[in-house]
Structures are given as C-alpha cells and as structure tokens.
Amino acid sequence: MEPFQLVADAAENLYPARMQMALSLGWHIIFSCFGIAFPVFTVFAEWRGHRRGNAALTDLAHTWAKAMGVLFAAGAVSGTLLSFEMGILWPGLMGRFGEVYGFPFVLEGYAFFIEAIFVGIYLFGWNRMSPRAHMLSALPMIISGAAGAFFVVAANAWMNNPTGFRLDAEGRVADAEPWAAMFSPSTWPQTVHMLLAAYMVTGFTIASVYAIGMLRGRRDRRHHYGLLIPLTFAAIFTPVQIGVGDWIANVVAEQQPAKLAAMEGLYETEDRVPLSLGGLYYDDELHYAIEIPFGLSLLIHHDINGVVVGMEDIPVDERPPVNVVHIAYNVMVGVGSALLLLAFLFGWTWWRRRRLPKSSWFLRAVAVSGVGAIVALEAGWITTEVGRQPWIVYGILRTADAVSPAPGLFLGFYAVVAIYLALTALTVFVLRRLAHHHDTPAPQEVDAAPPDEHTGELAVR
Amino acid sequence: MTLAELVLGVMFVGLIAYGLFGGADFGAGIWDLLAGGTRRGARQRDLIEHSIGPVWEANHVWLIFVLVVLWTAFSGAFAAVVTTLYIPLTLAAFGMIARGAAFAFRKSITTLPMRRFLGAGFALSSLVTPYFLGAVVGGVASGRVPPGIAEGDVIRSWINPTSVLGGVMAILVCAYLAAVFLCGDARREGAEDLAGEFRVRALGTAAVTGIAGLGGLFVLRSDAPSLWDGLTGRAAPVIALSVVSGVVAVVCLALKRYAGARVASSLAVTAILVGWAVAQYPYILVPDLTIEEAATGRATLQAMLLALAVGAVILVPALVYLYVLFQRSPTGSPRQAVPSEATGTGIH
Numbered sequence: 047m048e049p050f051q052l053v054a055d056a057a058e059n060l061y062p063a064r065m066q067m068a069l070s071l072g073w074h075i076i077f078s079c080f081g082i083a084f085p086v087f088t089v090f091a092e093w094r095g096h097r098r099g100n101a102a103l104t105d106l107a108h109t110w111a112k113a114m115g116v117l118f119a120a121g122a123v124s125g126t127l128l129s130f131e132m133g134i135l136w137p138g139l140m141g142r143f144g145e146v147y148g149f150p151f152v153l154e155g156y157a158f159f160i161e162a163i164f165v166g167i168y169l170f171g172w173n174r175m176s177p178r179a180h181m182l183s184a185l186p187m188i189i190s191g192a193a194g195a196f197f198v199v200a201a202n203a204w205m206n207n208p209t210g211f212r213l214d215a216e217g218r219v220a221d222a223e224p225w226a227a228m229f230s231p232s233t234w235p236q237t238v239h240m241l242l243a244a245y246m247v248t249g250f251t252i253a254s255v256y257a258i259g260m261l262r263g264r265r266d267r268r269h270h271y272g273l274l275i276p277l278t279f280a281a282i283f284t285p286v287q288i289g290v291g292d293w294i295a296n297v298v299a300e301q302q303p304a305k306l307a308a309m310e311g312l313y314e315t316e317d318r319v320p321l322s323l324g325g326l327y328y329d330d331e332l333h334y335a336i337e338i339p340f341g342l343s344l345l346i347h348h349d350i351n352g353v354v355v356g357m358e359d360i361p362v363d364e365r366p367p368v369n370v371v372h373i374a375y376n377v378m379v380g381v382g383s384a385l386l387l388l389a390f391l392f393g394w395t396w397w398r399r400r401r402l403p404k405s406s407w408f409l410r411a412v413a414v415s416g417v418g419a420i421v422a423l424e425a426g427w428i429t430t431e432v433g434r435q436p437w438i439v440y441g442i443l444r445t446a447d448a449v450s451p452a453p454g455l456f457l458g459f460y461a462v463v464a465i466y467l468a469l470t471a472l473t474v475f476v477l478r479r480l481a482h483h484h485d486t487p488a489p490q491e492v493d494a495a496p497p498d499e500h501t502g503e504l505a506v507r
Numbered sequence: 508m509t510l511a512e513l514v515l516g517v518m519f520v521g522l523i524a525y526g527l528f529g530g531a532d533f534g535a536g537i538w539d540l541l542a543g544g545t546r547r548g549a550r551q552r553d554l555i556e557h558s559i560g561p562v563w564e565a566n567h568v569w570l571i572f573v574l575v576v577l578w579t580a581f582s583g584a585f586a587a588v589v590t591t592l593y594i595p596l597t598l599a600a601f602g603m604i605a606r607g608a609a610f611a612f613r614k615s616i617t618t619l620p621m622r623r624f625l626g627a628g629f630a631l632s633s634l635v636t637p638y639f640l641g642a643v644v645g646g647v648a649s650g651r652v653p654p655g656i657a658e659g660d661v662i663r664s665w666i667n668p669t670s671v672l673g674g675v676m677a678i679l680v681c682a683y684l685a686a687v688f689l690c691g692d693a694r695r696e697g698a699e700d701l702a703g704e705f706r707v708r709a710l711g712t713a714a715v716t717g718i719a720g721l722g723g724l725f726v727l728r729s730d731a732p733s734l735w736d737g738l739t740g741r742a743a744p745v746i747a748l749s750v751v752s753g754v755v756a757v758v759c760l761a762l763k764r765y766a767g768a769r770v771a772s773s774l775a776v777t778a779i780l781v782g783w784a785v786a787q788y789p790y791i792l793v794p795d796l797t798i799e800e801a802a803t804g805r806a807t808l809q810a811m812l813l814a815l816a817v818g819a820v821i822l823v824p825a826l827v828y829l830y831v832l833f834q835r836s837p838t839g840s841p842r843q844a845v846p847s848e849a850t851g852t853g854i855h
Contacts, residue, residue: 116611116612116615118564119564119607119608119611119612120608120611122564122567122607123603123604123607123608123611124604125571126567126570126571126600126603126604126607127600127601127603127604129571129574129575130574130589130596130597130599130600131600132578133574133578133585133586133589133590134589134590134593134596134597137586137587137589137590137656137657138586138656140578140582140585140586140589141582141583141585141586141587141656142582142586143582144578144579144582144585144586144803145579145580145582145803145804145807146807148575148578148579148580148582148807149579149807149810149811149814151575151578151579152572152575152576152579152811152814152815153814153818154575155568155571155572155575155576156572156814156818156821156822158568158571159565159568159572159822159826160821160822160825162564162565162567162568163565163825163826163828163829164825165564166564166565166829167828167829167832170832170833171832186825219804220804221804221806222803222804222806222807223806224579224806224807224810224811225810450590450593450656450657451656451657452590452591452593452657452661453661454594454661455593458593458597461597461601465601465604465605468608469604469608472608472612473612475612475616476612476615476616479615479616480615
C-alpha cells in the first residue's frame with residue numbers, strides 16, 4: 047500500500063527512536079543547565095562589579111553574558127527539535143496522555159518565551175540601560191529559567207509516577223486532572239535535584255575554564271574571579287545535593303522499586319542489605335561489587351533491618367536493564383562524591399585562609415570538575431530514564447507501545463546524529479572564539495562590531 | 508463558542524503570531540539569500556541582521572506554543588497529524604535548527620569561508636522551512652490526515668497539489684511580509700535607498716503572491732473540494748478582506764507609507780489564515796474528526812484557558828517591551844566601550 051515500505055512495524059522503530067530521544071535530550075539537558083544557572087552567576091558578577099567599581103568583574107560579567115547568549119541559542123534550537131520529537135516519535139504517549147501531563151509543557155512554553163525575551167533584553171541592554179534597570183532585567187530570566195526546569199521535570203516526574211487521572215474499562219483516560227498530574231510524588235525531589243545539578247554543572251564547568259587558564263599561567267584578577275564565583279556557587283550547592291539525593295532515593299524506593307533494585311543491582315528481597323559499589327550483574331546476581339554492610343537498608347529505611355525489594359519480585363518482562371542503571375547510578379554517586387571533596391577542600395581553605403588552595407593539583411582538579419559534573423548529570427539522567435524501562439509511563443504504558451509505527455522513522459536518528467555533531471562543533475568553536483576575543487558579539491546582540499580588518503567582506507552570507 | 512473552540516482559537520492566535528513574526532523572520536532569510544554577492548549585498552544583510560537579531564528567538568517560541576497547546580488540548584488529533592506528516596515536520600525542525608544555529612553563530616565567526624557557509628545555511632533553511640510547514644498545512648487542510656497514529660500515507664500526505672500550493676504560498680507570504688517590514692526598518696535606520704529596494708521587492712512579491720493565491724484557489728477546487736467549498740462559501744468574506752487588505756498594502760507601498768503597509772499586509776496574511784480556519788470549521792481533521800470530538804477533558808481545557816490567560820498577562824507586556832526597545836534604537840551603539848576590555852586576557 048505504501049509507496050515505500052521501509053519498515054513494517056513499530057518494533058524496528060523502537061531502538062532508533064529511543065536513541066534519537068536520548069541523544070536529543072542528553073544534548074539539550076546540558077544547555078538547559080546553563081540556561082538555569084548562568085544568568086545568576088552573570089548578574090552576580092555584574093552586581094559586584096558595579097558596587098565595587100571593579101572593572102575586571104564588570105568585564106568578566108560582559109563576557110559571561112555573551113557566552114550565555116551563545117549557550118541559550120544552542121539550547122533553544124535543540125529544545126525546538128524536542129518538542130517535535132515528543133509527538134513524532136512517541137504518539138502513543140502524547141496522543142493518549144497529552145491531556146493529562148501536557149499541561150506543564152504549556153507553562154514551560156510561557157517560561158521559555160519569557161526567558162527568550164529577557165535574554166534578548168539583557169544582552170541588548172548592556173551599557174544601554176541604567177545598571178539598576180539592567181540587573182533587574184535579569185530577574186525574569188532567572189525566575190523563568192527555574193520555572194521552566196520545574197515544568198519540564200514535573201512532566202518527567204509524572205512519567206515516573208503517573209497520577210491525576212483514571213483509566214476506564216477500555217483503557218482510555220478519564221477524569222484527567224492536569225494540576226494533580228503536575229504534582230506527582232516525584233515532582234519536588236526531582237525538580238530540586240535537577241536545579242541543584244544545573245548549578246553544579248554550570249559552576250564547575252565555568253570554573254574549570256578559568257582553572258585551565260590559571261594552569262597556563264594567567265593569574266590576573268579576571269581569572270581569579272572567573273574561578274572564584276562559579277566555584278563558590280557550586281561548592282555551596284554540592285553538599286545540599288547529597289542530602290537531596292537521599293530524599294530522592296527514598297521516593298524511588300517507595301514508588302519505583304524496580305528502578306531502585308536496578309540501581310543497586312539487587313536480586314533478592316531481604317533485610318540488612320549492603321550497599322553495592324561497582325560490579326557486574328548477570329545470572330541474577332551482582333558480581334565483583336564492593337559491599338558496604340547494611341548500607342542500603344540504612345540508606346532507604348534508616349534502619350539496618352529495613353527490607354528492600356529486589357529484582358526477584360519484579361516480573362521478568364518488567365525489569366529494566368540492570369547493568370546500565372547500576373553503573374550509571376554508581377558513576378553519578380562516585381563523581382558527585384569527588385566533587386563534594388573538592389567543594390570541601392575549597393570551602394575549608396577559603397574559610398580558614400581567605401584564599402584558594404595553592405597547590406596546582408587543586409587547579410587540576412577544578413579543571414576536570416566541569417567534565418565530571420556533566421558526566422554525573424548524564425549518568426543521573428540515564429539512571430532515571432533507563433531505570434523506568436520498559437515503561438514510558440510507569441506501570442501503565444510500555445515504551446514499545448508508544449513508539450510511532452510510521453515507515454522510515456528510524457532514518458531520523460542518523461540525521462539527528464549528524465546535526466548534533468555539527469551543532470556541537472559550532473558551539474565549541476564560537477565559545478572558544480569568545481574566550482580568545484571578548485568583543486565577539488553574542489547571537490542576540492545587534493551591534494556586531496566588524497570582527498576583523500577585511501571590512502568590505504564583512505556582512506557576507 | 509464552546510470551551511474547545513476557545514482553546515483552539517487561542518492556539519490559532521499563536522499560529523497567526525508565528526505566521527506574521529516568524530514568517531517575517533523566514534522571509535528576511537530569503538532576502539538574505541537573494542541579496543547578491545558578498546559586497547553588493549552587505550548593506551542589505553546588515554539591515555536584515557539588525558532587524559531580526561534580538562527578536563528571532565522570541566518569535567520562534569510561537570510555534571512551540573502552538574505545538575504544546577495542540578498536544579495537551581487535542582492530543583489525539585495532534586498525534587495523528589505529527590505521525591502521518593512526520594517527514595515534512597522533521598525536515599522543518601531540522602531547517603529551524605540549521606537556521607537558528609547558523610544565524611546565531613555567524614556573527615561570532617570571522618573567517619570568510621565559514622561565514623559564507625553559515626550564511627548560506629541560514630538563507631537556504633529560511634527557504635525550505637516555511638515550504639515544509641506550508642506543505643503540512645496543505646496536507647491537513649486537504650483532508651489527507653485521518654485520525655489515528657500514522658494512519659495516513661506518509662508520502663502523499665505532503666507531496667500533493669494542495670501541499671505544494673501551501674508550501675509555495677508560505678514562502679511567498681514570508682518573503683512579502685519581510686520585504687514590507689524591512690522597508691520600515693530601513694527608513695528608521697535612515698537608509699531610504701535600502702527602503703526603496705525593499706519597496707520594489709515588496710510590490711513584486713505582492714503581485715506574485717496575489718496571482719499565486721487566486722490561481723491556487725482553482726488547484727483547491729479539484730484537489731481539496733471541501734476546502735474550496737468553505738473558502739468560496741462561508742469564508743468568502745474573510746478571503747475578500749484579505750484581498751482588500753492586500754490592495755491597501757500595495758497602495759501604501761506605492762505611496763511609501765510603510766507603517767500603513769505593515770498593518771495592511773499583516774491583516775491580509777492574518778485573513779488568509781483565518782479564512783482557512785473558517786473554511787475547515789467545524790473539523791480539526793477533515794472529514795472525520797470535529798473540534799468537539801477531538802477535544803480532551805474539561806478539566807484540562809479549563810486549566811489551559813486559565814494558564815493561557817494568566818500567561819498572556821505576563822507575556823504580552825514583556826513582548827511589547829522587547830519590540831519597543833529595539834524599534835526605538837536599532838542602531839544606537841552602546842554608550843561606551845567597557846574600559847577594561849583591552850586589559851582582559853584570553854582564557855585559553
């Protein structure tokens with residue numbers, strides 16, 4: 047019937063569609079972090095620079111504002127693709143449950159709109175508005191960034207803990223309550239976890255850029271502040287994140303036992319469960335893991351006799367892939383702990399001595415902390431997403447039943463790979479240029495100064 | 508008016524806003540493509556960049572707004588449309604990425620070949636993206652999207668006479684709107700000669716768009732009879748309004764009244780979109796699914812309306828502030844260069 051029959055059914059679309067979604071989201075989530083936290087750092091630097099009349103700080107804030115513009119543009123275009131992919135790849139999810147959990151996306155549309163408007167105003171208004179008005183114009187950007195994170199994470203939390211509706215006899219949605227769906231049990235822990243992650247990723251990443259500069263011998267005030275401000279934010283939020291991690295683990299244990307069992311590689315349901323680090327899960331058992339006695343029972347129940355549900359109580363066809371989830375979870379916790387150590391070292395030295403640790407190993411550690419924070423972010427995201435499998439809506443709709451059966455859909459994955467490679471290269475290129483030449487204009491700025499002396503050939507296509 | 512119609516109406520306002528603001532942005536990219544050689548087209552490209560630089564991201568969000576309202580309030584119809592028409596929609600999304608990225612990054616790049624490459628990417632994607640979006644509209648309006656997931660023909664739903672008409676009209680309308688808007692922008696920047704160039708283009712595209720639009724009606728008569736019936740029947744007054752507005756816009760252009768031309772041409776384009784909606788009413792998917800049947804539950808629609816109303820109260824002033832800020836001082840350079848700029852050293 048079809049003029050070209052590339053695939054016969056949805057099964058062949060499933061894996062490419064999942065990979066396409068993973069790639070698109072995994073890329074976008076990094077830029078979202080900067081959209082949430084970077085404006086805060088920037089306006090903080092601007093405020094301090096203004097109050098103290100510190101030109102180095104003001105100049106730094108201006109560079110950051112431009113970098114923020116570049117990152118925002120990259121995040122905006124990747125976010126657009128996502129809004130298409132939600133429907134194109136997962137019509138079984140959107141068509142059936144859009145009325146239940148689509149609502150926070152509408153609110154996110156507004157939040158993103160406000161953010162886009164004020165990013166434009168903030169960048170355009172540099173030196174055009176009074177300092178006070180200019181700093182105030184950053185406020186809507188900061189609020190809408192955080193609000194946007196809440197709305198998107200609320201939608202994801204609903205997929206983990208679907209609430210706010212019932213299914214009728216034919217399995218159709220009835221009595222959808224979008225407000226209730228937006229506040230499912232996972233919404234708050236997940237949102238707080240994500241917001242803190244955004245501050246950590248942004249803080250460690252920016253600090254790492256200046257740490258590299260300092261390692262190369264650039265020890266001016268600009269580098270000093272460039273490292274100090276973001277690292278301070280990150281160091282404050284990292285310990286908080288560890289506490290939030292405990293909160294979220296408890297919610298997962300209660301709401302999604304299969305996910306927790308996969309995170310820990312736990313097969314048998316028992317009490318006095320150890321906490322397992324590393325290892326490989328096969329033959330219904332975790333091998334080669336380092337075990338901390340009673341660790342998991344303590345973590346989940348704050349009691350060594352607490353019973354934790356293992357994989358044996360989960361039907362075989364409802365088990366997530368244990369190794370992916372377990373390793374991703376361990377990577378997140380491991381890197382998070384290393385970042386915590388770095389934060390303590392920095393905080394202690396600053397508290398006692400009012401200076402940065404002198405060792406160049408400290409700078410080296412900061413230099414890799416940015417990549418580390420991003421790795422932890424991605425690992426955490428893999429933990430929650432893969433840990434939910436095989437469900438797209440936990441306990442209700444399987445991912446395999448949500449994917450579009452449209453012929454040829456899987457080809458989109460290859461195109462998306464190519465596009466993201468190009469987009470990544472371009473973003474890195476522009477950011478590097480911005481680092482070398484501070485007068486490089488941001489995408490939202492209008493007065494693009496002639497970049498070099500070939501003035502006649504400037505406004506080329 | 509029912510609750511569902513109200514929500515769909517608000518969505519349609521977003522669609523019109525995207526058509527006007529997003530459309531003008533696409534059109535500006537098309538003129539960027541046609542501005543001529545590197546040196547000759549430099550001033551035109553500068554003007555285009557000034558006009559859309561600060562607002563393109565915001566203009567672009569209208570489309571996301573349309574998508575999220577559709578998938579929440581008309582989930583089933585949304586799923587049907589995006590799965591059957593996934594190819595042109597994916598291509599349009601790719602076009603938007605290429606366009607956004609190329610436009611955003613080209614001014615941060617100095618090497619000429621790289622700039623040319625990005626500029627070409629920006630301009631070409633400005634041409635193809637509206638085509639695909641127009642083709643999607645054509646597929647929906649000609650009743651080629653049946654309800655259900657991927658139930659329609661994934662090829663013929665967008666390669667057909669009405670879709671081709673929709674795509675071509677989308678390109679023409681974008682180019683026309685952009686030319687009209689750029690006339691005013693050029694005058695505000697004191698470049699009356701550039702305004703004159705874009706005035707000629709606006710008049711030219713107005714003529715082509717008018718002819719293509721009226722000729723296209725006859726394509727619809729054979730390819731999409733129910734749409735034809737609606738356009739020539741119930742929607743006839745709206746189409747007439749579009750024609751009259753178009754003529755007024757041409758007169759304004761001839762008299763160099765650019766502000767008037769802006770309003771009249773916007774009205775003409777709005778009327779085309781409204782005409783489509785009126786002609787298709789009460790169906791969301793012709794001829795099987797009505798708006799009422801497609802609408803989701805009452806609680807969802809009410810929550811949406813509340814959110815849309817409150818959101819508009821926040822959004823509209825911000826949006827107006829953005830446009831006023833840029834329209835007031837498009838070329839004004841910053842009060843001063845940051846003094847310590849020269850002393851700062853690079854990161855790497």
